[in-house]
């Protein structure tokens with residue numbers, strides 16, 4: 147099984163970006179944790195980050211037929227992107243929404259996720275562990 151991890155804008159700054167909110171691990175540290183768990187679970191992982199909305203759209207489109215699930219931290223685009231929502235819906239690859247922070251416990255504009263209705267489910271608030279839980283959810287939805 148192949149699982150595609152997608153990371154949106156500013157997640158390349160993890161480690162130094164508001165560590166009290168997002169923790170001190172870098173995205174590379176989180177990727178290493180995901181890869182370790184993925185090898186225990188005997189699944190393949192592709193792990194990507196971009197600051198461009200259109201690149202996320204292209205990657206989701208290209209996932210069809212290549213990946214059995216997508217785990218996405220769309221970051222700020224979670225709250226703004228009709229394009230991402232439409233792509234997830236159009237492509238139909240089972241998608242898990244994840245966030246490091248609990249978006250429902252933060253500013254009101256973060257409470258709304260435009261992608262949540264077209265995702266299998268949402269995991270948020272567990273820091274880097276949200277990625278591990280996302281990996282397990284991706285396997286679960288394919289079981």
Ligand code: DQA
Pocket residue numbers: 155156157219220221222223224244245246247248249256
């Ligand atoms: C985030 C939460 C979003 O609201 C925010 O824009 C991010 C990160 C998270 O992982 O907690 O960039 O997706």
